[in-house]
Amino acid sequence: MAPIITTHELTKQYHPPKGPMAIKEIDLEIQEGEIFSLLGPNGAGKTTLIAVLCGLFPPTRGDAMIAGHSVVQNPTAVKQIIGIVPEEIALYTRLTGRQNLRYFGSLYGLDGRELERAIDETLAVVGLTERADDRVANYSNGMKRRLNIAAGLLHNPRVLLMDEPTLGLDPENRRRILDLVVRLKQDHSATILYTTHNMDEAQELSDRVGIIHHGQIVALGTPAELIQMIHGEESLRLQVSAVSPDALNVLRQIDGVEQISSDRDTLTLTLRSAAEVVPEVLRVVKEVGINVKALTIQQPNLEAVFLRLTGQRLTEAP
Amino acid sequence: MTKLLAIARHEITLRYADPVILLLAIALPLLIAALVNLAFAHVVLGRSIPEAKVPVGIVNRDKGSQWGNLGTLFVRALTPEPAATTLPANPTGMLRDPTGMLRNLRLALFAVRGVADETEARRLVEREELVAALLIPPNFSEDLAMERATVEVYFVGRENVLGVAFKNVVETLANTISTVEITLRMTVKGLLSDPLTRTELQTGMLDDAIADLVLTAALLESNPIQIQYIPSIVQPAQVKLAHYLAATIAIMFVSFGALVMSANLFHDKAQWTLQRTYISPTRPVIILGGQVLGIYLAGLIQMSVLVAGMAFMEQALGSSTADGIKIDLLGLTILILAVVAAATGMGAAIAGSAGTYTEATNYGRAFLVLMGLAGGFFFPVELFPQPLDLLSRVTFQYWAIAGFTKLALGGGITSILPHSLILTAMAIVFFAVGNWLLRRRIGFV
Numbered sequence: 001m002a003p004i005i006t007t008h009e010l011t012k013q014y015h016p017p018k019g020p021m022a023i024k025e026i027d028l029e030i031q032e033g034e035i036f037s038l039l040g041p042n043g044a045g046k047t048t049l050i051a052v053l054c055g056l057f058p059p060t061r062g063d064a065m066i067a068g069h070s071v072v073q074n075p076t077a078v079k080q081i082i083g084i085v086p087e088e089i090a091l092y093t094r095l096t097g098r099q100n101l102r103y104f105g106s107l108y109g110l111d112g113r114e115l116e117r118a119i120d121e122t123l124a125v126v127g128l129t130e131r132a133d134d135r136v137a138n139y140s141n142g143m144k145r146r147l148n149i150a151a152g153l154l155h156n157p158r159v160l161l162m163d164e165p166t167l168g169l170d171p172e173n174r175r176r177i178l179d180l181v182v183r184l185k186q187d188h189s190a191t192i193l194y195t196t197h198n199m200d201e202a203q204e205l206s207d208r209v210g211i212i213h214h215g216q217i218v219a220l221g222t223p224a225e226l227i228q229m230i231h232g233e234e235s236l237r238l239q240v241s242a243v244s245p246d247a248l249n250v251l252r253q254i255d256g257v258e259q260i261s262s263d264r265d266t267l268t269l270t271l272r273s274a275a276e277v278v279p280e281v282l283r284v285v286k287e288v289g290i291n292v293k294a295l296t297i298q299q300p301n302l303e304a305v306f307l308r309l310t311g312q313r314l315t316e317a318p
Numbered sequence: 319m320t321k322l323l324a325i326a327r328h329e330i331t332l333r334y335a336d337p338v339i340l341l342l343a344i345a346l347p348l349l350i351a352a353l354v355n356l357a358f359a360h361v362v363l364g365r366s367i368p369e370a371k372v373p374v375g376i377v378n379r380d381k382g383s384q385w386g387n388l389g390t391l392f393v394r395a396l397t398p399e400p401a402a403t404t405l406p407a408n409p410t411g412m413l414r415d416p417t418g419m420l421r422n423l424r425l426a427l428f429a430v431r432g433v434a435d436e437t438e439a440r441r442l443v444e445r446e447e448l449v450a451a452l453l454i455p456p457n458f459s460e461d462l463a464m465e466r467a468t469v470e471v472y473f474v475g476r477e478n479v480l481g482v483a484f485k486n487v488v489e490t491l492a493n494t495i496s497t498v499e500i501t502l503r504m505t506v507k508g509l510l511s512d513p514l515t516r517t518e519l520q521t522g523m524l525d526d527a528i529a530d531l532v533l534t535a536a537l538l539e540s541n542p543i544q545i546q547y548i549p550s551i552v553q554p555a556q557v558k559l560a561h562y563l564a565a566t567i568a569i570m571f572v573s574f575g576a577l578v579m580s581a582n583l584f585h586d587k588a589q590w591t592l593q594r595t596y597i598s599p600t601r602p603v604i605i606l607g608g609q610v611l612g613i614y615l616a617g618l619i620q621m622s623v624l625v626a627g628m629a630f631m632e633q634a635l636g637s638s639t640a641d642g643i644k645i646d647l648l649g650l651t652i653l654i655l656a657v658v659a660a661a662t663g664m665g666a667a668i669a670g671s672a673g674t675y676t677e678a679t680n681y682g683r684a685f686l687v688l689m690g691l692a693g694g695f696f697f698p699v700e701l702f703p704q705p706l707d708l709l710s711r712v713t714f715q716y717w718a719i720a721g722f723t724k725l726a727l728g729g730g731i732t733s734i735l736p737h738s739l740i741l742t743a744m745a746i747v748f749f750a751v752g753n754w755l756l757r758r759r760i761g762f763v
Contacts, residue, residue, distance in 0.1 A: 051593075054597040055597060056593055056596065056597050056762050057762060076601070077599075079597055079598060079599040080599040084594070084597055086590045086593065086594065087590075088589060088590035089589075089590075090589060090590035090591045090593065090594040091589075092332060092591060094332060094335045095332065095335055099331065103328045104598070106320070106321060106324035106325075107325075107595060107598035107599075107600050108598055109320075109321070109599070111320060111324075
């Protein structure tokens with residue numbers, strides 16, 4: 001497959017030269033028809049990368065090519081090819097769902113019957129046909145998220161940029177969105193760049209995942225390849241009342257403990273082999289007087305990869 | 319073009335999709351106007367206090383006589399030229415306004431202008447471009463020699479205080495001129511026949527003596543010049559207070575609306591709908607143009623509905639009076655176009671200065687009220703002391719309300735053309751400033 005998105009040293013600094021560096025020299029290749037997830041915590045640079053790719057801000061340095069068009073040289077051509085589903089529910093709540101789609105569709109040059117047909121088809125895809133003429137203010141959060149996606153799909157884009165599309169949703173609505181994303185790939189052959197800080201989503205949906213931290217891609221590959229990077233390390237999560245720095249140092253000395261991170265009342269230990277190390281960990285925990293309320297052992301996953309690569313959990317970073 | 323219109327239509331739809339906005343933008347001002355109408359239906363605004371000088375006209379058709387053109391004495395006495403501060407010499411070359419009376423009569427109150435013919439002068443008075451006109455007939459000098467001359471002072475309305483004042487000035491002036499002339503003819507003739515006074519006459523020392531004669535002779539009953547007062551059948555044009563306030567209410571609410579729509583850009587940015595618009599394959603200039611057009615058209619709709627609604631309401635309340643004034647619809651249309659443009663530009667400038675939706679709507683409204691106050695929304699700017707009076711001219715509200723007042727007084731397109739041009743120029747300046755500020759504030763526009 002040929003890459004449909006290529007970035008070369010893509011860099012964005014806000015208010016240069018002293019402003020924060022949002023993304024740093026990102027080199028990426030995303031193949032046509034794949035779902036590529038950018039996994040990273042809030043503030044890692046995911047939304048900035050999306051904003052640069054869709055031409056909202058010019059990059060400070062570097063360039064990105066989407067379907068052969070440069071986002072720097074020819075942003076209008078790029079905009080015609082991509083669809084965007086922003087993290088925010090970018091809809092006019094005073095208007096109906098259909099009025100919203102009519103407006104956004106007209107911005108892509110759709111009008112008349114073509115526009116109405118596109119609206120009907122898109123509403124059917126996201127399952128909102130029956131509520132199309134209700135005001136968005138009266139929609140549930142899940143319906144708003146689905147309409148938010150519909151607005152990005154209207155012009156049948158070759159590339160869909162989805163920024164945290166399940167943010168704030170309950171499990172049932174989240175499931176509907178994830179199923180919708182899979183269908184978009186299968187039925188519409190769309191290339192999807194999907195950003196999330198949710199490890200499960202990235203692992204479930206993605207053909208490939210890029211882990212982004214402090215504006216840089218720190219790892220790239222299929223979920224299986226990334227998990228392989230940590231050699232099957234498992235995580236032991238302890239819910240505790242309080243931990244002193246001395247106690248943490250003692251735990252770090254245990255053979256088989258690769259890494260420890262502490263987040264308020266949770267201790268996460270990366271272990272070479274849970275079966276071998278957990279008994280020793282529990283013995284030391286008791287010895288140093290740590291009060292354990294709950295204990296979880298997790299199989300290797302992308303969160304463990306992130307933890308291993310950055311020393312931070314996805315929820316606590318940056 | 320399709321996208322531009324689509325964006326403009328979207329802005330209008332957004333504006334009026336919310337029933338609360340409809341209530342605030344249309345129903346509330348109409349309600350206020352209705353209450354104002356009920357309270358002040360029959361209150362008429364007083365005649366304008368003169369801004370500088372009261373405009374009056376003189377038509378001098380006097381053909382003159384052997385004593386010269388005595389009609390010009392009126393003209394020169396009233397004309398505010400430095401060279402005419404003294405009476406011109408009469409044919410004997412001796413009269414020099416000995417008492418200073420004529421000079422004092424030419425009050426700073428009046429700005430006198432020459433008018434070609436009587437018809438034009440009467441028309442100007444009826445259109446209120448002149449407060450009064452002095453009409454001097456062709457045979458004035460000859461009749462004066464016969465001591466039965468007549469001049470006419472034409473003004474509108476018996477209660478026209480300024481017109482009456484001008485008539486009194488002319489009356490006094492007529493007394494003086496006629497007395498001086500007649501006295502001069504008799505006295506000089508007598509003095510010339512007396513060889514004892516010939517030297518004094520030649521050295522010009524008779525001024526005091528002549529002045530005494532003038533004063534004693536300047537009696538109304540002995541004046542050969544009769545002032546003819548002809549009241550016009552045309553009723554004076556007046557502006558009802560309710561109309562004045564209705565116009566200010568409409569302008570104020572349209573300004574608020576334009577401000578809120580401009581400030582909505584910040585709201586749209588926070589909601590990401592603005593970004594969503596800008597990341598579509600639509601050129602930024604089209605987006606910006608469509609948004610401005612939408613705001614402008616929404617303002618026009620609001621203003622038109624308010625004007626029509628207020629007119630309808632006045633009819634319904636039965637307070638519409640047949641005062642003879644027909645509003646010039648073309649003039650009204652042109653003025654509305656200009657007023658809404660200025661309000662739109664001002665809204666953009668205020669929103670750009672504020673930087674956030676909350677600041678723009680809260681401080682912006684307060685600023686608009688303040689500007690409205692300075693522009694004469696709540697009481698006439700003529701009541702302000704001089705520097706503040708001038709300050710009002712920099713507010714678009716002043717030109718807007720002055721334009722509406724002109725139309726209410728029966729003025730046509732030409733009378734509001736300066737107002738419309740100034741408002742349009744203000745709109746361009748405001749919009750340029752607003753556009754620059756908004757682009758800086760929003761960042762990606």
